[in-house]
Amino acid sequence: MSTAGIHAGWSDTDCHRSMTPPIYATSAYSHPDHASLRDLFARRSEGFAYSRSGNPTTRVLEERIAALEGGIDAVAVASGQAATTIALCALAAPGGHVVASSRLYGGTTELLDDTLADFGVTATIVDPWDLEAWEAAFTENTRAALVESIANPGAQLVDLDALSEIAHRFDVPVVVDSTLASPALYRPGDHGADVVVHSATKYLCGHGTTLAGLIVDTGRFDPRRCPERWERLTTPNRRFGVTFADEYAQGRSGLLAFARAKYVTDFGTTLPAASAQQILVGIETLDLRVRKISADAAALAGRLHADPAVAAVHHPSIPGRPDAQIAARDFPHGTSGVFAIDLDGGEEAAAAFCDALSLWSIAVNIGDARSLVCHPATTTHCHLSDAQREACGVGAGTVRLSVGLEDLDDLWADLSRGLQAARTVQEAAAVGAA
Ligand SMILES: Cc1ncc(COP(=O)(O)O)c(C=O)c1O
Structure with missing residues (x-):
C-alpha cells in the first residue's frame, strides 16, 4: 500500500527524469502525421488527442488508484459527484433500476432522487444492515447496487461480502463509494465490489485543496455473462465503431472505456492535470x-x-x-x-x-x-x-x-x-x- 502510493503509475523515465509526475498543461497533443491522429479517433491505437478525454498526468493518477484498489483500470473525473454520476449512468442509464443504501452522502441521495430520475433511472432505497430487504429490492431491471463502505456522516459500515453475494445472484454489479475508507483502510474489491468510486477531494487529497473523483473497475464485472442485459457494452457501438466488451479480452475495462468515451467526453467532466498532480501528492502520505x-x-x-x-x-x-x-x-x-x-x-x-x-x-x-x-x-x-x-x-x-x-x-x-x-x-x- 505505502509503496504503491508513492510509485504506481510513474517511473522517472520521462525525457528529463522528473521524479514526480509533471503537470501536462496542454489542451491537445500533436501527432507525427495524419494517420496517427486518425487511428486514435478510430480507436485503433492508444494515446492522447485532446485533454477532455485523457491527459498524461491524470493517467498516472488513474494507474495509481487502480493499483491501490487492486483494480484493472480507473478513470479520473472532476469531482466525487461526477464519479458517482458517470458510474451509475454507464451501468443504469437510461431507464435502469438501482438498489441503493439509505445511508449515503446527501448529494448522492439527491442525485438518485432528482437528476438520475431525469434519465429514467429509478432507485429503491434500503437499509444495508437489513439483508432481507436488500435482497427483496432487486428486480429484473436492476442494473447496479450502491453503498458507501463507511457511511457519511454516521460511519456505519456495511457487510460488503454479504451484500455483494446477494447482488451477484441477480447478476447485478456492486458500486461502492469508498470515499471515507480510502484504500488505506479498506479495499471494496476484496469484498465483492465491482466498481469503486471516490471523492478524491477528501482523504486522497488530504489537505482540502482540490476537487477530484475516481472510478475504479475491480475486474469482477463482466457484461459478457449477460450480453442482452448489457447490450450497450456487448454489441458494436454505432457511434464509436467498437464493441466495448472486447476490451476485457485484453485485460482492460470495457465499462470504463465506454464511460470515458461517452460520458466523460460528452459531459466534459474532465479532471484538470494540475488537480491530478495535487491528488498524487496527497496519496503519497495517505x-x-x-x-x-x-x-x-x-x-x-x-x-x-x-x-x-x-x-x-x-x-x-x-x-x-x-x-x-x-x-x-x-x-x-x-x-x-x-x-x-x-x-x-x-x-x-x-x-x-x-x-x-x-x-x-x-x-x-x-x-x-x-x-x-x-x-x-x-x-x-x-x-x-x-x-x-x-x-x-x-x-x-x-x-x-x-x-x-x-x-x-x-x-x-x-x-x-x-x-x-x-x-x-x-x-x-x-x-x-x-
Ligand atoms: C461519501 C461522499 N461521496 C461523494 C461525495 C461528493 O464528492 P465531491 O464533493 O468531490 O463531488 C462526497 C462529498 O462530500 C461524499 O462525502
Whole structure:
C-alpha cells in the first residue's frame, strides 16, 4: 500500500527524469502525421488527442488508484459527484433500476432522487444492515447496487461480502463509494465490489485543496455473462465503431472505456492535470495520515460518549453498535476520521456547540488536514425529506465531525468548550420546560 502510493503509475523515465509526475498543461497533443491522429479517433491505437478525454498526468493518477484498489483500470473525473454520476449512468442509464443504501452522502441521495430520475433511472432505497430487504429490492431491471463502505456522516459500515453475494445472484454489479475508507483502510474489491468510486477531494487529497473523483473497475464485472442485459457494452457501438466488451479480452475495462468515451467526453467532466498532480501528492502520505486520524477519531468518540451533553455518538467503536463485528473483521486500521454526535436540544444546541469551537472549522468538507464540523440537517443533507434524513441517522441535533491532523488534546480541549456551550442551551431548555 505505502509503496504503491508513492510509485504506481510513474517511473522517472520521462525525457528529463522528473521524479514526480509533471503537470501536462496542454489542451491537445500533436501527432507525427495524419494517420496517427486518425487511428486514435478510430480507436485503433492508444494515446492522447485532446485533454477532455485523457491527459498524461491524470493517467498516472488513474494507474495509481487502480493499483491501490487492486483494480484493472480507473478513470479520473472532476469531482466525487461526477464519479458517482458517470458510474451509475454507464451501468443504469437510461431507464435502469438501482438498489441503493439509505445511508449515503446527501448529494448522492439527491442525485438518485432528482437528476438520475431525469434519465429514467429509478432507485429503491434500503437499509444495508437489513439483508432481507436488500435482497427483496432487486428486480429484473436492476442494473447496479450502491453503498458507501463507511457511511457519511454516521460511519456505519456495511457487510460488503454479504451484500455483494446477494447482488451477484441477480447478476447485478456492486458500486461502492469508498470515499471515507480510502484504500488505506479498506479495499471494496476484496469484498465483492465491482466498481469503486471516490471523492478524491477528501482523504486522497488530504489537505482540502482540490476537487477530484475516481472510478475504479475491480475486474469482477463482466457484461459478457449477460450480453442482452448489457447490450450497450456487448454489441458494436454505432457511434464509436467498437464493441466495448472486447476490451476485457485484453485485460482492460470495457465499462470504463465506454464511460470515458461517452460520458466523460460528452459531459466534459474532465479532471484538470494540475488537480491530478495535487491528488498524487496527497496519496503519497495517505496511509500515515489516515491511520493517525482514525485512531484520534476513535479516541475522541470515546470521550464524547462519556459526556452527558451528548445523547449519542455514531462511531463503530461505541458499545452496542450493530457493525462492531464488521469493524473488527474488515477494518483493522480504523474507520476514518468522520463520525457524528447527537446533541439533545436540536439545532440550537448544535449551533451553540459549533459556534463555541475555535480550532475546529465550521465547513462542509471532510478528510482535510484541518478538523471540521458541520450540521448535516441544514447543510449536506438539507434538501432531503425528514424520512430520508431519519433513514440515514441525521437529526436536528446531529453534528458531523471530520478529525484532522492536529494534536489530539488540543482537539479535545476545543470540543470541551463546544460541549459546555451545548450544555448551557440544554439547561436553559430544561428550566424553560419546568
Ligand atoms: C461519501 C461522499 N461521496 C461523494 C461525495 C461528493 O464528492 P465531491 O464533493 O468531490 O463531488 C462526497 C462529498 O462530500 C461524499 O462525502
